[in-house]
Every structure is written in C-alpha cells, then in structure tokens.
Amino acid sequence: MGRWIIIxxxxxxxxxxxxxxxxxxxxxxxxxxxxxxxxxxxxxVIVVPTIVGTIFFAWxxxxxxxxxxxxxxxxxxxxxxxxxxxxxxxxxxxxxxxIWIGSHMLDPFQPISSPNKPIRVQVVSLDWKWLFxxxxxxxxxxxxxxxxxxxxxxxxxxxxxxxxxxxVPQLGSMIATMNGMVTQLYLQADQPGDYLGESAQxxxxxxxxxxFTLRAVPQAGFVQWIAxxxxxxxxxxxxxxxxxxxxxxxxxPSTYRAVAPNLFDAIVKRQIPPSAAxxxxxxxxxxRPVGGH
Amino acid sequence: xxxxxKLTWAAIPWNQPIPLIAGAAVIVVILMVLAWVIVRGHLPxxxxxxxxxxxxxxxxxxYTLLGLAMxxxxxxDAIMMRSQQALAFRAPGYLxxxxxxxxxSAHGTIMIFFAAMPLMIGLMNFAVPxxxxxxxxAFPTLNSTSxxxxxxxxxxxxxxLVIGEFARTGWLPYPPLSETTYLPGVGVDYYIWSxxxxxxxxxxxxxxxxxxxxxxxxxxxxxxxxxMFCWTALAANLLIxxxxxVLTATLAMLALDRYLGFHFFTNSGGGNMMMFINLIWAWGxxxxxxxxxxxxxxxxxxxxTFSGKPLFGYRSMVAATLFICLVSFMVWLHHFFTMxxxxxxxxxxxIATSIIxxxxxxxxxxxxxxxxxxxxxxxxPMLWAVGFMVTFIIGGMTGVLLAVPPxxxxxxxxxxxxxxxxxxxxxGVLFGAFAGITYWFPKAFGFKLHEGWGKAAFWFAIVGFYVxxxxxYVAGILGMTRRLQHYDVAEWxxxxxxAGVGIxxxxxxxxxxxxxxxxxxxxxxxxxxxxxxxxxxxxxxWATASPPPAFNFAVLPNVQGGEPYWHVKQHAVAAGQLAAxxxxxxxxxxxxxxxxxxxxxxxxxxxxxxxxHIWWMVGLGIAAAYGVFVWFAWRDIAEYEIPVExxxxxxxxxxxxxxxxxxxxxxxxx
Numbered sequence: 001m002g003r004w005i006i007i008x009x010x011x012x013x014x015x016x017x018x019x020x021x022x023x024x025x026x027x028x029x030x031x032x033x034x035x036x037x038x039x040x041x042x043x044x045v046i047v048v049p050t051i052v053g054t055i056f057f058a059w060x061x062x063x064x065x066x067x068x069x070x071x072x073x074x075x076x077x078x079x080x081x082x083x084x085x086x087x088x089x090x091x092x093x094x095x096x097x098x099i100w101i102g103s104h105m106l107d108p109f110q111p112i113s114s115p116n117k118p119i120r121v122q123v124v125s126l127d128w129k130w131l132f133x134x135x136x137x138x139x140x141x142x143x144x145x146x147x148x149x150x151x152x153x154x155x156x157x158x159x160x161x162x163x164x165x166x167x168v169p170q171l172g173s174m175i176a177t178m179n180g181m182v183t184q185l186y187l188q189a190d191q192p193g194d195y196l197g198e199s200a201q202x203x204x205x206x207x208x209x210x211x212f213t214l215r216a217v218p219q220a221g222f223v224q225w226i227a228x229x230x231x232x233x234x235x236x237x238x239x240x241x242x243x244x245x246x247x248x249x250x251x252x253p254s255t256y257r258a259v260a261p262n263l264f265d266a267i268v269k270r271q272i273p274p275s276a277a278x279x280x281x282x283x284x285x286x287x288r289p290v291g292g293h
Numbered sequence: 294x295x296x297x298x299k300l301t302w303a304a305i306p307w308n309q310p311i312p313l314i315a316g317a318a319v320i321v322v323i324l325m326v327l328a329w330v331i332v333r334g335h336l337p338x339x340x341x342x343x344x345x346x347x348x349x350x351x352x353x354x355x356y357t358l359l360g361l362a363m364x365x366x367x368x369x370d371a372i373m374m375r376s377q378q379a380l381a382f383r384a385p386g387y388l389x390x391x392x393x394x395x396x397x398s399a400h401g402t403i404m405i406f407f408a409a410m411p412l413m414i415g416l417m418n419f420a421v422p423x424x425x426x427x428x429x430x431a432f433p434t435l436n437s438t439s440x441x442x443x444x445x446x447x448x449x450x451x452x453x454l455v456i457g458e459f460a461r462t463g464w465l466p467y468p469p470l471s472e473t474t475y476l477p478g479v480g481v482d483y484y485i486w487s488x489x490x491x492x493x494x495x496x497x498x499x500x501x502x503x504x505x506x507x508x509x510x511x512x513x514x515x516x517x518x519x520x521m522f523c524w525t526a527l528a529a530n531l532l533i534x535x536x537x538x539v540l541t542a543t544l545a546m547l548a549l550d551r552y553l554g555f556h557f558f559t560n561s562g563g564g565n566m567m568m569f570i571n572l573i574w575a576w577g578x579x580x581x582x583x584x585x586x587x588x589x590x591x592x593x594x595x596x597x598t599f600s601g602k603p604l605f606g607y608r609s610m611v612a613a614t615l616f617i618c619l620v621s622f623m624v625w626l627h628h629f630f631t632m633x634x635x636x637x638x639x640x641x642x643x644i645a646t647s648i649i650x651x652x653x654x655x656x657x658x659x660x661x662x663x664x665x666x667x668x669x670x671x672x673x674p675m676l677w678a679v680g681f682m683v684t685f686i687i688g689g690m691t692g693v694l695l696a697v698p699p700x701x702x703x704x705x706x707x708x709x710x711x712x713x714x715x716x717x718x719x720x721g722v723l724f725g726a727f728a729g730i731t732y733w734f735p736k737a738f739g740f741k742l743h744e745g746w747g748k749a750a751f752w753f754a755i756v757g758f759y760v761x762x763x764x765x766y767v768a769g770i771l772g773m774t775r776r777l778q779h780y781d782v783a784e785w786x787x788x789x790x791x792a793g794v795g796i797x798x799x800x801x802x803x804x805x806x807x808x809x810x811x812x813x814x815x816x817x818x819x820x821x822x823x824x825x826x827x828x829x830x831x832x833x834x835w836a837t838a839s840p841p842p843a844f845n846f847a848v849l850p851n852v853q854g855g856e857p858y859w860h861v862k863q864h865a866v867a868a869g870q871l872a873a874x875x876x877x878x879x880x881x882x883x884x885x886x887x888x889x890x891x892x893x894x895x896x897x898x899x900x901x902x903x904x905x906h907i908w909w910m911v912g913l914g915i916a917a918a919y920g921v922f923v924w925f926a927w928r929d930i931a932e933y934e935i936p937v938e939x940x941x942x943x944x945x946x947x948x949x950x951x952x953x954x955x956x957x958x959x960x961x962x963x
Contacts, residue, residue, distance in 0.1 A: 022770060031699065047686055055683065058682075074602070083658075085609070092644075099643040106698070108702065163467060167774070175702075184633070208390065
C-alpha cells in the first residue's frame with residue numbers, strides 16, 4: 001500500500017506542482033526529494049492505519065451503537081502495550097537509518113561526483129540582493145547565476161550583513177549565509193532552464209524581493225556568457241563593492257567585468273566592515289518615524 | 294538627558310491609519326468597559342473578588358480570559374497576513390514591508406506567549422489543585438503575581454501598536470538583524486522586555502506547580518493515582534523550570550548587546566549570532582512541549598470521561614509523558630540543520646527528534662484503546678479530542694519529515710514548515726484548550742456551554758484548519774518561503790488564495806465561539822448543573838460543587854485508589870445514598886492580596902521606561918516593585934478562617950443536590 005501512496009504522491013506532485021521541490025532538475029534535488037518521499041512512505045505505513053483505526057473506534061464505540069461491546073474494565077493489556085511501544089520504535093529505527101545515511105550522503109558540503117570539474121562560485125548575501133563572484137573567471141554578477149548544464153557548482157557562501165539562506169528549490173538543498181563565516185554547497189543542474197532562487201531566511205524589510213535566477217545553459221552558452229561578462233559592465237573594486245553593499249531593493253541582474261582580487265576573503269574576514277546601515281533609514285518615504293532618531 | 298528618554302510625539306504612528314485606528318478602537322473599547330464597570334458599581338467587586346484574588350480557580354479563569362483575548366488579537370494579525378498575501382501577487386498589497394514584518398512578528402509572539410501559554414497555564418491553575426484534592430497551590434500570592442506579570446507582558450506588546458513599533462524580526466529575534474546596527478528602533482526592545490517580564494511570571498508558575506504537585510496532594514493521592522492531567526502538568530512545569538532561565542539569559546544577553554554595547558551576537562567585536570540561535574532553541578524546543586503536554590493531559594481526561602472508561606495503559610502513559618519531557622531537551626538543533634553543522638551532528642539530532650514520536654505514538658494508541666470498548670458520548674470536548682487525534686497524527690508525521698535533514702534542506706523556513714507547526718499547535722494546543730474550556734466551564738461557573746454552538750465552532754474550526762493549512766503545505770513544496778510580503782510566482786497563487794478562504798472559515802468558527810459564550814450566559818438557568826458532575830466524571834474535581842467553594846473541599850478527600858471520585862460515586866449509587874456526613878472543621882484560607890497587581894503595575898512602568906530609555910523611571914519602577922514584595926513579606930496576617938457553620942452549610946447544600954440526583958437516577962443506572 002505504501003508504494004501506491006508514494007506513487008500517487010509523486011503523480012500529484014508532478015501533476016500539480018511544477019517548479020517545486022518535486023520538480024527536481026539536478027542530482028541533489030532529486031536525492032533530497034527521494035529521501036523525502038521515502039520517509040513519507042515509511043510513515044504512511046503506520047499513519048494511515050492509525051488514522052483509520054482512530055476514526056473507526058470513535059465511530060463504532062459511539063454510545064448509540066447497541067452492537068458495540070461496552071468493556072469498561074478493559075484498561076490494560078501487556079500485549080497491546082508492547083505492540084504500541086514496538087511499532088513506533090521499529091518505524092523510527094528504520095527511519096533513523098534513512099536519516100543517518102541521508103544526512104551524510106546529502107550533507108551540503110559533500111561534493112557531487114562528476115567527470116566535470118566543478119565551477120567555483122562565491123556567494124555574498126547583501127541587503128537585499130545576492131552577489132555572485134566567479135573567482136576563476138574573474139567576473140561577478142548580481143541576482144543572476146549562470147552555470148553550465150551537467151557540471152557541479154561549488155558554492156562558498158557568506159553574508160555581508162544579516163543572516164540569509166541560499167535556496168534554489170528545483171536544484172536541491174539550501175544553506176545559511178552568515179557574516180564572518182563560510183558555508184559550502186554543491187548543486188548541479190541537469191537540464192537547461194531558468195530556476196528560481198530565493199532567500200529562505202527572513203532578513204528585513206527588503207526580504208520579499210531578495211530572489212535571483214539561476215540560468216542553466218549548455219557549456220558553449222556558459223563560455224559565451226563569461227566572455228561577454230568579461231568585456232562589459234563596471235569593475236567590482238572596493239569602492240564599487242561598498243556602493244553595492246548599501247541597502248537597496250528590487251535590484252535588476254547585472255554583471256561586473258572584473259573583481260578585485262580576494263574580495264570574498266576580505267568580506268569574510270571583515271577587512272571590509274559588514275554593512276551597517278540601519279533598516280529604518282532604508283524604508284523610504286513611507287517609513288514610520290520612530291522616536292529618538 | 295531628556296526627561297522622557299527616546300519618547301516623543303513622533304512615536305505615535307499618525308501617518309499609519311491601520312495601527313492608529315485599530316489602537317484607537319481597542320482603547321475606546323477598554324474605556325467603555327471600564328466606564329461600564331465603574332458606573333454599574335462593579336469595581337469594588339472586581340477588585341475584591343478577582344484582581345486581588347489568590348484563589349487558583351479565579352486566577353485560572355483570568356489566565357484563560359487573557360489567553361482568549363490575545364488569541365483574538367493574534368487571529369486578527371493572521372487575517373491581515375493571509376489577506377496581504379492574497380493581494381500581494383505582483384502587487385504591493387496594503388501592508389508595506391515595515392508594517393507586514395511587525396504583523397507576523399507580533400502574531401507569533403502573541404500566539405505563543407500570550408495566547409497558548411496563558412490558556413494552558415490557566416487550565417492547569419483551575420484544574421490541577423482540584424484534581425489533587427487540595428485547597429490551593431503551594432504559593433497562592435506568587436500565583437497571582439505570575440498572572441499579573443504575564444498580563445504586563447501582554448499589555449506591553451499591545452502598547453507597541455500605538456506607541457512606537459513592534460519587532461520586525463519574526464517571533465524569534467535572530468541576530469544580527471535584531472541588533473541595534475540593523476534595527477535601532479524600539480520594536481525589539483518591546484519584544485525583549487515584554488518577554489522578560491512575562492517569562493519571570495512563567496518561571497514562578499513552574500516553581501509553584503512543581504512544588505504543589507510534588508508536595509501538596511490529598512491524603513492517599515500517591516503519584517500513580519494522580520489523574521493524567523496532573524502528570525502532564527508536572528512534566529510541563531519541570532520543563533518550564535529547566536527551559537525558561539535559558540530564555541531569560543539569552544534575551545538578557547541580547548539586551549546587553551542593544552543597551553550597553555556588548556558583543557554577544559553582533560557581527561563585530563567577536564560576537565557570534567549562531568550562539569543566539571543555539572540558545573533560543575534550547576529553550577524554544579522544550580517550549581513546544583510545555584504547550585502540548587498539558588493539552589495531552591486534557592485529552593486524556595476528556596477521552597476517558599466521555600468513553601466511560603478509565604484511561605487505557607495509565608502507567609504506559611506516565612512513562613511516555615516523562616520520556617517526552619526528557620527527550621524534548623535533546624533535539625533543539627533540528628531548528629537549524631541548514632546552518633551547516635555537518636552530517637554527524639545533523640543525523641544525531643534528526644534521529645533524536647524522530648524518537649520523540651515514539652512517545653506521542655504510544656499516547657495516540659493508548660487513547661485509541663481507551664475508546665475501544667467504550668461507550669462514547671459526543672459532547673463538544675470529545676469532538677475536539679477526536680479532531681485532535683486525527684489532525685495531530687498528520688502534524689506529527691510532517692514534523693518527523695522535517696527531522697529528516699535532507700527533507701529539511703528543502704522545506705526549512707518554507708510554508709510547509711509554517712503549516713506543520715500550525716498543524717500541531719492549532720490541532721494540539723488550541724484544540725486542547727477548547728476541549729478543556731468546554732469540559733471545565735461548568736465546573737467553574739455552574740452551567741454548561743451551549744452544545745449546538747460549540748459543535749458548530751468545532752466543525753468550522755476543523756474544516757477551516759484543513760482548508761487553510763493543506764494549501765500552505767503545498768505552497769511550501771512549491772518552494773514558497775515564509776514571511777513574504779509580496780511574491781510573483783504564479784504557481785503559488787492558487788494555494789495562497791485557498792488559504793485565504795480557509796481563514797474565513799476559521800473566522801466563522803471564532804464567531805461561533807463568541808456566540809456560544811453569549812448564548813450560554815443568557816440561557817445559564819436552562820444550562821445549569823446542580824450536581825457538580827455534569828459529564829459523569831471520574832476525578833476529584835467533580836466531587837465538589839460547581840462552582841467550587843473557595844476552599845474546594847469541605848473535608849479533604851481520602852484517596853483509596855486511581856479515579857477516587859468514580860469509586861465514591863459507584864458506592865453511592867449502589868447504596869442509593871451518599872456516605873455519612875463528615876465531621877466539619879473550620880478552614881484556614883490564604884487572604885487575598887493586591888501584591889501581584891501592584892507589583893505588575895510597577896513592572897509595567899519599568900518595562901515601558903526600559904523600552905524608551907527613561908532611566909529615572911526605570912529606577913523608580915524597580916524600587917517600587919521590590920518595595921511591594923518587601924511590604925508583602927512583612928504582613929502579619931496571612932490567612933483567614935472560614936467558620937465551621939459556613940463550611941457545613943455549603944457542603945450540606947451540595948450533598949442535598951447530590952442526594953436529589955441519586956434519588957432521581959439511581960434506579961435507572963441500576
């Protein structure tokens with residue numbers, strides 16, 4: 001029965017849920033979703049009978065049912081107690097195995113095995129946009145990542161201000177971005193397309209607009225995009241970065257033709273101090289005045 | 294230095310019609326109620342019988358009323374959030390971000406701290422001493438102080454609606470966003486001080502109830518004869534004692550950061566925000582069980598009473614309760630699997646989390662087998678209980694799912710998560726509160742709540758719940774994160790709109806609840822219960838009159854086994870008459886005291902002036918609040934005596950009603 005439920009879940013998910021986590025377009029997302037559905041299937045094996053049993057007992061033993069046996073002294077049964085402790089315990093033991101294997105196999109820091117060398121991308125969450133630095137290509141982009149299809153992307157992530165979480169639902173796991181710290185994540189897109197990326201950790205007034213696009217393109221398209229980016233746009237030096245770091249909302253995607261060396265390290269090590277603008281200042285003309293400023 | 298610190302006229306949001314009108318309406322309603330109370334001359338009565346009362350039953354009722362009022366306030370926030378998201382598809386909606394952020398922060402804070410907590414603590418206050426067969430809690434004046442400190446916290450949160458602003462951080466103020474660098478306004482300070490003050494009240498409640506349950510029980514009421522609600526109350530209060538100091542310390546550190554330039558959680562100066570997240574969840578996860586364990590206890594009482602059977606597997610239930618109590622402290626890391634702790638750590642906490650489901654699973658099965666072989670009467674409390682069981686199984690399943698790290702990597706902070714915790718908090722805690730309120734209402738006031746409106750409220754609530762939150766589960770699967778003021782993904786839209794329809798159904802349920810209360814009060818004579826035992830109950834609270842006299846029991850019951858009242862009742866039914874009249878004695882009861890109210894008054898002033906940096910008033914408020922306690926400690930007379938004639942008169946009245954019931958029903962039962 002569990003299998004049928006899983007199948008119907010998948011059918012429902014694929015039929016009604018295009019663009020979600022079950023519409024995975026990469027190995028990490030597919031593995032996450034598989035473990036998720038496995039776990040649901042394992043649990044449904046006992047959840048469904050339990051719900052049915054609850055409703056049946058509640059209905060059958062209603063006071064008005066003359067056919068139901070009234071057994072007011074049936075208050076303990078060692079056999080039932082063993083079963084009611086054993087069933088959840090066994091399910092959890094089984095699920096515990098799934099958890100143990102899953103959280104090691106899909107740890108975000110875990111590389112994806114691939115014949116292709118991973119592309120390195122450094123991610124900085126800013127108020128309220130995303131900066132992506134391609135250290136090996138010497139370019140940077142804002143609110144847009146372009147990645148070759150079928151090649152793992154190795155993300156190094158930090159925040160230049162408050163906490164955020166980097167999340168591309170169709171590609172897989174999210175990971176937090178935190179100031180002064182670097183987290184890592186491997187993702188890979190197996191099909192070309194534009195994938196929605198968002199922040200999954202509330203970060204202030206501009207949070208709702210803090211999304212980006214991950215464009216997965218064929219290798220040739222990627223090379224061409226890099227080449228174009230290397231020739232257009234401004235340079236991301238310290239001054240340009242400090243301007244970019246200021247609070248802004250709804251920032252359109254753009255690219256920088258060059259990046260100051262070790263900019264990411266300077267941000268992580270706080271050689272460039274983290275953004276310090278108060279959110280009150282950035283809320284614009286509609287902002288609510290607060291006493292004391 | 295300015296006399297009023299940061300407080301100026303600009304603190305009032307003149308240019309924001311929504312909070313201004315809402316605030317003005319609330320103030321007008323409060324003034325009208327006050328005026329009515331004063332004009333009708335009810336003020337002395339209220340002061341004497343309620344505000345200064347140290348009676349656990351009165352305090353329980355006041356806690357519950359506070360919880361219901363705040364539930365209404367939090368629900369209005371919920372309506373605003375759902376309607377904003379329904380409108381804000383590729384549009385700004387009607388709430389700008391700086392306002393929307395306050396709404397969801399206030400919604401969470403109010404619902405957890407000032408609706409769910411007071412409801413659960415209120416029901417514990419009302420029922421636990423009665424079930425234990427005693428006259429009051431261990432520290433009655435402290436109990437009153439706890440309540441008024443909680444009310445102070447609720448008041449401060451609501452003041453933020455019209456003076457200044459509330460936090461714009463979410464219900465847990467994660468740094469560094471909550472530091473002055475990013476949010477220098479008073480919002481986070483309102484959050485900190487309202488929770489610090491009500492947190493002290495909650496901690497005192499925990500100490501009070503653990504002491505009461507461990508030390509003050511009727512003769513013969515051994516631990517394994519206590520009703521299940523007393524066990525879950527004990528477990529919840531042990532958790533309060535262990536967890537709330539962590540909250541206090543964490544918020545104190547955040548306050549030091551904000552007020553004195555410390556660097557516990559800042560980006561600069563060696564601070565680490567991860568430590569805040571660790572600490573806040575070390576409190577936050579046990580908090581979930583502080584809320585839901587008492588609800589489990591209520592359901593145990595309700596299911597057993599209305600099935601006409603003792604609770605199935607009582608000892609197993611006690612073990613499961615203590616198991617949950619213990620393990621709930623070992624799982625907090627599952628709230629931040631996505632912070633990158635690594636495979637080993639995530640796996641250990643994921644497994645620990647799913648192990649809790651063993652305890653809750655055992656409880657579900659034991660409730661099932663309590664119903665098995667029962668003769669189930671579907672009064673409103675039992676409907677809430679069955680609705681809870683089905684809903685909570687689903688909520689538990691999605692909870693275990695989120696404990697699987699790879700699943701959490703995709704569902705964390707999404708609307709799936711939002712749907713999950715509403716599934717367990719509405720389906721568990723809130724359904725439990727409603728079951729408990731309908732169940733014990735006739736005990737508190739001497740008449741039942743209207744069944745028809747109660748059942749209508751239940752059906753609208755359960756349908757409304759599923760229509761609201763199943764779409765949010767789906768939206769989460771589609772990748773929609775929480776706390777979005779606006780969005781432009783077309784696939785999310787239908788689900789957000791469906792949730793908007795759901796909340797309308799929930800609104801209808803709430804209206805039914807209000808009508809139920811009004812109708813019941815108006816028809817109280819028809820709904821009156823003379824016997825004190827309207828549900829054919831089994832534990833000691835049904836042994837006394839409804840409402841119980843101040844001293845609860847004329848003579849403390851002598852407990853001979855589990856379900857003491859059920860056995861006394863069976864004997865009486867078999868004999869056709871009550872046991873012989875006991876030997877009445879005069880009873881000493883604690884005197885009422887305004888200590889709690891006055892302390893809370895000065896604490897409100899302290900909290901308000903801390904928020905607005907009015908330092909001279911902070912000093913004054915603390916000194917005065919402390920002074921009140923010293924003055925209380927110096928009192929000469931702590932108790933008053935109820936004369937033996939009064940005790941006998943009240944108990945004979947109860948016995949007459951019982952005998953009448955016996956005469957009328959003994960034949961049909963036999």
